Every structure is written in C-alpha cells, then in structure tokens.
Amino acid sequence: xxxxxxxxxxxxxxxxxxxxxxxxxxxxxxxxxxxxxxxxxxxxxxxxxxxxxxxxxxxxxxxxxxxxxxxxxxxxxxxxxxxxxxxxxxxxxxxxxxxxxxxxxxxxxxxxxxxxxxxxxxxxxxxxxxxxxxxxxxxxxxxxxxxxxxxxxxxxxxxxxxxxx
Numbered sequence: 001x002x003x004x005x006x007x008x009x010x011x012x013x014x015x016x017x018x019x020x021x022x023x024x025x026x027x028x029x030x031x032x033x034x035x036x037x038x039x040x041x042x043x044x045x046x047x048x049x050x051x052x053x054x055x056x057x058x059x060x061x062x063x064x065x066x067x068x069x070x071x072x073x074x075x076x077x078x079x080x081x082x083x084x085x086x087x088x089x090x091x092x093x094x095x096x097x098x099x100x101x102x103x104x105x106x107x108x109x110x111x112x113x114x115x116x117x118x119x120x121x122x123x124x125x126x127x128x129x130x131x132x133x134x135x136x137x138x139x140x141x142x143x144x145x146x147x148x149x150x151x152x153x154x155x156x157x158x159x160x161x162x163x164x165x
Contacts, residue, residue: 008098008099010089010092010101011101013092013098013099013100013101014099014100014101015084015100015101015102015103015104016049016096016099016100016102016103016104017049017050017103017104017106018047018048018049018050018103018104018105018106019047019048019049019050019056019059019060019063019105019106019107019108020045020046020047020083020105020106020107020108020150020154021045021046021047021060021063021064021107021108021110022045022107022108022109022110022154022158022161023045023046023064023068023073023110023112024076024109024110024111024112024158024161024162025111025112025133026111026112027133028162028163029133029134029135030045030133030134030135030136030139030162031045031046031068031112031119031131031133031134032044032045032131032132032133032134032138032139032142033045033046033067033068033121033127033128033130033131034128034129034130034131035127035128035129036126036127036128036129038144040144041142042142042143042144043134043139043142043143044143044144044147045139045151046063046064046067046068046127047063047103047105048062048063048066048067050106056078056106056108057075057078057108060075060108060110061073066123066124066125067121067123067127067128068119068120068121068123068128068131069118069119069120069121069122069123070114070118070119070120072112072113072114072118073110073111073112073113073114074110074111074113075108075109075110076109076110076111076158076161077108077109077157077158077161078106078107078108078109079106079107079108079109079154079157079158080157082104082105082106083104083105083106083107083150083153083154084102084103084104084105084150085102085103085105085146085147085149085150086101086102086146087100087101087102087103087146088146105150107150107154107157107158109154109158109161111161119131136155136162139151140152140155
C-alpha cells in the first residue's frame with residue numbers, strides 16, 4: 001500500500017516566486033479579473049509563476065499572454081521589493097501540491113497600449129470568467145483579504161502611473 005505524501009509543515013514551506021501585473025489603461029483604471037475558480041466575488045490582477053531561468057520582464061509578458069490573451073503594454077516601473085503573502089490553510093494544501101505557503105511577487109506596472117477587444121480571457125487555461133477596468137479602491141475592496149495588503153502597497157508604489165495618461 002502506497003504511503004500518502006504529506007505536505008511540508010506550513011511554516012516551513014517556501015514562497016513561490018511570482019510576477020504580478022498592474023495593467024493600467026489610458027483612463028487610469030486597472031485591469032481586474034474575476035477568478036474562475038472562486039465562488040466568492042474574488043477579483044485580482046494577472047499574476048503567475050516565474051519559470052526557472054526566466055527574468056521578471058519575460059515572465060510578465062508571458063503571463064499576460066497566458067491569462068488575458070495579449071501583451072500589448074509598455075513597462076512603466078518594476079517594484080523595488082519582493083512582496084509576500086501567505087495563502088490560508090487549507091487552500092495552501094490544495095495549491096501546487098501543498099509545496100508553498102504563499103507567493104513572493106515582483107510587481108510590474110504597465111501602460112496598456114492595446115484596445116479592449118485585444119483582451120481575450122478565454123485562453124487555453126482560463127484564469128478569469130469576467131474582467132473590467134477598475135479603480136484602485138474597488139480592486140482592493142474586491143480582492144481576497146489575504147492579498148489586500150500587497151495591493152495597498154503596490155497602489156501606493158505605482159500611484160504616479162495610476163492616472164489618465
């Protein structure tokens with residue numbers, strides 16, 4: 001009889017390296033997507049893991065293509081710090097085979113250069129079932145609680161870019 005593999009003790013798990021994408025349109029609103037895997041109203045910005053050997057910029061544009069079907073954007077700024085959040089148990093046990101306690105993210109602010117019709121969330125592996133351009137306050141309020149401190153930090157860090165341009 002095979003032994004079941006138990007995840008590492010939560011406090012000993014590492015953080016998953018990840019890129020976060022703050023996509024800002026010319027009206028100063030931010031892309032928010034409603035997660036496909038959450039029954040609650042959970043909105044977030046695109047994000048995803050950084051592959052081995054991949055730099056932050058390459059991961060950013062790859063994740064944009066994978067999650068919203070376009071990479072029409074210009075980088076405005078990259079957050080100087082890695083921001084971490086813990087994923088609550090038992091969710092942490094279900095994600096990534098229980099290997100991580102949360103994510104360590106490098107956030108990138110980008111100005112969207114495409115049109116709304118260029119965005120296609122019906123990707124090969126969809127993350128979102130709905131999307132809209134949102135104000136920073138609405139995005140923070142509608143994010144899952146464990147991500148809100150990170151969202152507050154990046155809104156402050158990138159405040160100069162969150163305006164009509």
